């Protein structure tokens with residue numbers, strides 16, 4: 001893990017009507033770290049990362065990636081800046097094949113790589129699926145043939161095959177079996193080793209403590225603190241999340 005800053009989150013705000021989902025949030029995320037984002041339900045984690053990845057427009061504030069302001073208007077633009085996301089909900093599209101889902105919005109990437117037809121695209125996607133250890137998933141099959149867990153695995157391929165600088169993983173482990181989780185952890189480790197950054201959102205505090213290097217806490221859309229995972233216990237994190245001693249009262 002280096003101390004070089006990858007992403008600066010600066011005074012970022014987002015409201016939905018009268019709900020101030022993200023209020024003037026600022027913090028830094030370093031290169032090559034798993035940076036967890038925690039907070040109770042509704043604390044603004046998904047809203048913040050959805051702005052970073054072009055899903056929601058930002059109200060005010062900036063994201064600065066490797067020293068450069070980015071303003072992605074959609075997920076493809078975010079991908080082209082080097083930011084990808086595995087969204088909290090289902091992130092694949094029904095009615096398309098597995099390969100079409102993996103490469104959606106990136107047709108230019110494979111044209112450049114000399115991949116010009118469906119057969120070639122399927123071959124490329126099958127090779128990727130094999131590399132990830134997901135051989136039983138077939139590129140030419142319709143995505144609808146696969147269950148929620150398999151579709152999450154396909155999203156892992158989609159979000160990480162091009163070695164993005166930042167990958168957001170929003171509550172993905174909740175949807176996965178232990179086996180699926182182990183697959184995800186393997187790919188998180190690979191991304192980190194490549195010097196890239198993961199923003200890891202999860203409700204599972206033991207998992208957060210084990211898998212992250214750094215943790216940022218949000219409460220009611222407000223930034224609370226950024227701490228080192230190794231200095232923290234579950235109780236410390238709970239206190240930061242709820243803002244008072246956990247006395248059970």
Ligand code: ADP
Pocket residue numbers: 016019020021039040041042043044045046047048
């Ligand atoms: P978290 O991911 O931490 O659980 P969210 O970012 O999803 O929290 O939500 C933060 C707040 O913003 C909540 O009050 C939620 O109801 C609201 N919110 C999130 N997305 C929307 C939306 N698309 N429309 C209206 N309100 C939203």
Ligand code: MG
Pocket residue numbers: 045046047088170171
């Ligand atoms: Mg969320």
